[in-house]
Amino acid sequence: MKLDIRSFSTTQDDFRKELDALLAWDSVSDAGVQSSVENIVNAVRSRGDEALIEFTNKFDRRTVSVSSELELSRDDLEAASGRVPADVLEALEKAAERVRSYHEKQMEGQRSWQYTEADGTMLGQQVSPLDRVGVYVPGGKAAYPSSVLMNVLPAHVSGVKEIIMVVPTPDGEVNDIVMAAAYIAGVSRVFTVGGAQAVAALAYGTETVPKVDKIVGPGNIYVATAKRMVFGAVGIDMIAGPSEILVVCDGKTDPDWIAMDLFSQAEHDEDAQSILISPDADFIGAVKASMELLIEDQSRKDIIKASLEGRGAFIHVSDMNEAIEIANIVAAEHLELSVESPEEWLPKIRHAGAIFMGRHTPEALGDYCAGPNHVLPTSGTARFSSPLGVYDFQKRSSLIYCSPEGASELGKIASPLARGESLEAHAMSAEYRIKG
């Protein structure tokens, strides 16, 4: 199948313009969605369970009459696990173990600390887990058990005591693999609600769904809009854009491998973005040829084609230094360095969500089981944000404990500064602690 993928080179005069056009992505903010989400959120906030049941019956075509029907028990999850094929269940368990172990390493830097100064004044920071978090899990066609592991396990490792999962079950249909993932990851409670109504229930609490401190997890435009709306009342994670991969290859990896790595991103949805950068023009040609052959057998070939032709690209560069420069402009969610000695380039990479190093590290391994989180900053936000991690489920409190001597010395610094800002009560409060 012929693929019409845009292709350009850094030697073109308009290269930077082409690149910017390729990367441009504005999430649509539809006034209709906005106002319908506002209505749903307000209704659940004021009428609680009653509204939650109404919206769930309407949008998910269910016939719930009492709120207790919205909850799945630990036994329900266990029963669902029993229906999952043995190889999948075993893979889920192994993946969970690896993800847990990576996030345990991540905890090492995230501990409370304090130090005492010569005059006895103690300063520090107390790090503690959030009390209760909500994890949104999409239902229906985009039900991803791996996403349950990736959102729940870091919360667990960081010490969050209560993890509330919400997942819509349209027409009452429960996804067994998703429930098995919830069982393995150890969520505290599961409610079969979704959409903006589920986000509102988690943010404000209802008679049945407990109010949480933070909501994480992916969702459609209604879920994303609701999360943005409740932000402030609760914490939220990043609102994700379409998924992207940038593969930098020196031209010495099997072209079929690279073709399939690009497909694995493109198959997500039509807005997903797959870009290949190489200093080897012949190799780019070889990858394109591989793609045109391999796509024939792909079950999601229509999505792959639409994604590659709409948002994909081949970029020919003069050398690896230039490739890395472009990688820093793109600040990709997934950066694959399919090159000989990837560790040599690492210090030059300033922006990327996750870096997949070497020819044997396709993104797919990171998506499921390598250990690091697959929730990553998209659309260039890796310039200023990070993968989901244990730090997203913790918060810090500063500690200050002045000795009488310390307070006296600090008071002498604070007083003129407070008066410089015309804050006299601040000055006097500090001055009371200055020794006479």
Add this chain to the structure above:
Amino acid sequence: MKLDIRSFSTTQDDFRKELDALLAWDSVSDAGVQSSVENIVNAVRSRGDEALIEFTNKFDRRTVSVSSELELSRDDLEAASGRVPADVLEALEKAAERVRSYHEKQMEGQRSWQYTEADGTMLGQQVSPLDRVGVYVPGGKAAYPSSVLMNVLPAHVSGVKEIIMVVPTPDGEVNDIVMAAAYIAGVSRVFTVGGAQAVAALAYGTETVPKVDKIVGPGNIYVATAKRMVFGAVGIDMIAGPSEILVVCDGKTDPDWIAMDLFSQAEHDEDAQSILISPDADFIGAVKASMELLIEDQSRKDIIKASLEGRGAFIHVSDMNEAIEIANIVAAEHLELSVESPEEWLPKIRHAGAIFMGRHTPEALGDYCAGPNHVLPTSGTARFSSPLGVYDFQKRSSLIYCSPEGASELGKIASPLARGESLEAHAMSAEYRIKG
């Protein structure tokens, strides 16, 4: 002066209702502000300097004709420092030194790490500073030099190379102490612009103002609305609500000291909140008596009175355990533990922005010079967010470098999971790396 401050006790039946009413705070989102900010942001985004100059001349009553007039040089800052009284300048320098040193300690947990598994697979996380950040500094009456130190120094310590400060100068008036703070903290460039137009310039860049990766710093409702609007294109810090203090006292601190500590919060503005909790009813009475005497001499007594009577409270509890329980519900920005052995209560405190321990640690010392940051989560958001810190100026990239053996084993886990999610290209991309 008589002060009419609400006072209640945990023995009341409606205590929790009273407490919730006391803490209720909804930030006003005005449609008029929203639409005018939208116009300003769009104009600066599309017309750059031209629009930035127009709005600056209009809102700050200035007569700028070319964009170079918007920038202050390092010499300008040095000259401003020279005009600051010696005691204030010295206090600024000492405060900067302490804030810097605290944030250097904070960096210790924030380093890159990696580990290698038995089969040679390497996993880790690369931690790096943001490239360029923008710091918003309010001008006019609420010009706080301490806020310059608190926002700029952690960015510096975390390794940010370019720190762009924006500060409005209404009628062309420059605040020398603010400029001295900028000089001491070491900002890279200063532009005399403010409001939504300054936020838009930082978020999208103009011919003169460089585009940044993240914007931090306090501002009025226009600034806050603009920050919320550009979030996603750049990172932003927390949007702050009114400042609050919760003092827990065992009744053995000088009532004048506690009265002044409560004033130091109340004098910020009429929406600020000061709450005293004590198991000693007589002590609460003594503090109230102190306040009614001390307020007479306060230069900001009208603001203090309005704040205390509108949003302040005395809460009588049965014992210290109950006091700490309430502190966890309030999740205050500033929690002062004016008690005998504050360290004993620390493990029980789950939520607070900063904890001021003992009788000699008034909030004012933390505001200026103790070392920890004074930018703290307000309105109960300490349940899920943290003081501004070096971590706000860094981001992380996950690292995955599979050995051929590691990739082969991981491929066997990823493949069934990908097929379970109907993502065939993911499965095949992983399977290519399984050894035959």
